[in-house]
Amino acid sequence: MSSEVMSNEYCTDRAQCRTRQFFVLLGLGGLVVLAGLFAFFTLEHHGHVLTGMNNQIVWGLPHVFAVFLIVAASGALNVASIGSVFGKPMYKARAPLSGMLALAMLTGGLAILVLDLGRPDRLIVAMTHYNFRSIFAWNMIFYNGFFAIVGLYLLTLMDRKLHGWSKPVGFVAFLWRISLTTATGSIFGFIVARAGYNSALMAPMFIIMSFAYGLAIFMVVQSSMYRWNGLRLDDVIRRRMKNLLAVFVAASLYFTVVFHLTNLYFAKQWDYERFILLDGGIYTWVFWVGQVILGGIIPIILLFIPRSRDSQAFCFCFLAPSLVILGGLAQMYVTIVGGQAYPLNMFPGHQVSSSFFDGVVAGYTPSVWEWMLGLGGIGIAFVATVLAVRVFKFMPQDDFAELQMRRSTD
């Protein structure tokens, strides 16, 4: 067993390097990134007139992808935190992969966010002018700090001489990522104007959702890496991770229920809840089918139905997490676009109309440029991951004796 692992890790056998497949993957990812860049330059030249975004839906599909990636990035780091901060050796072995994934996804998410700005050429202004009353400005600080801290954390994990520092630096990284997701959720939580936001629940809800999305992406990447290298993830690890994912998905559903229940208790929020839960068209569909059923209930069922060892690997480590990722994108679409589509209620109890689309549900159809830009961000995260996994030693190094012991006590 160990010689097989060794040969895969260090790629001593040229046939096992699968160089051709590696370059195909890299090329495909590169094409997606190029498409994203082409969309950026086109939008930069012609303006956002080419997008489906307008003065009603000001944040569209690119923000759905961007915020999802940013939230999932901090969630992916959670695997490392369970190892370093809470001392679980099984997760500690996965800490480098977790940190690398977090950095790759944050890079992709931020790239979309920056390239979708009306004036992306003024990024330097955003880096030099801070309004500290703005949670958005705080987010920029948290994003930059995340790169520095997680970069340092990776160094302590991968350099034997710095290994002693991994626990304190990991602890700082954990605190930082909690702050980051709090700030990201608060981008919406601090919006007093709109019925769909304006809730302190946004921050903790984003944190718990980040746990689910980040772990789901981690599990998909991990199972792909094992499959690529012809290795098999140990049953103990698989079982523990799928149970953890189920807990996170259930907790995300719980927060969603509490959020909507609270709104249903306030008469002034009834119309908004009716919009999301009953007659909001695409948003109602995406909420129930995408976020709740495909992204919540079905994954939980999949994770708990007893099945044979062979189908476990696919169901627990690939299918269920993939559905959670899909549900996460659906949740972001409902939160970000649905929250804006519902009209502002300036005159409660009144019907309002105007030439500026007051009082009506705003229309939004994302253009092909927005898809390209959004998927381009995912492409960046993908290319970064493929490269990093190829160049550095990110394959989890499990202690099989330890796992054997766990197996006997489970």
Next chain:
Amino acid sequence: MSEPIKQQNQADAGPNPSGERRAFLKAGAAVTGALVAPGVLLYGVAHSRAPEEGASANKRWGLLIDTSKCGDGCNDCVTACNTENGLNGKTGPQDNQWIRKLNVKDLRTGFVQNLPMMCQHCEHPPCVDVCPTGASMKRADGIVLVDRHTCIGCRYCMMACPYKARSFVHEPLTEQNPEVPRGKGCVESCTFCVQRVDRDQQPACVEACNAKGHQAMIFGDLKDPESALSKALKTVDSVEVRADLGLNTGVRYQGI
């Protein structure tokens, strides 16, 4: 004629240091003048109010709108705003509208009102709070503006505004009013026609409303007890839109 000949003779006779210096100074002054004058001129145009004066915190500009006088179907304030600020007047989902007419119908009684809606120039503006770069800002005299040099076009202010007062410039612009610079990729909204206010004029919408004879808008200094606005506010019942948010808007409405 004798003077040039004399100079020519002197020049022929040898170098004349004082004459050369004079010519050099003249040429230098002319070149400097030619270079600086347009700049000074442009600077003057751009700053009709003396720049050192700044906006005064002793003033707070405000507006009272009497909805009972606002004409049904009248769009003069909107047209005047578009003309003054160089907007094209189109009303598609991506077109910019700094002021718009709202038709407000009470669902219980069926009573219908018209009123103009624009930036409410809040004392505590959510757009200023959320702007990451500080481009959204409130002048000392209460006018809420966007600094076109530091706006990065993130549109967070548009998410935060409870009045949907802001527009994003979706495409390149032509035929702009030089006094109201605008630009693709930036967010913008009603400025109370700050360029006019700084010249002691009324905003274009107010002027147009008065010219039409509706007299539905009174603009003035909320901090000056003698201003027509302050006197009117003392005598009529006026409200803020979304007073529940506690933003203390500069624009108030009478009759809603």
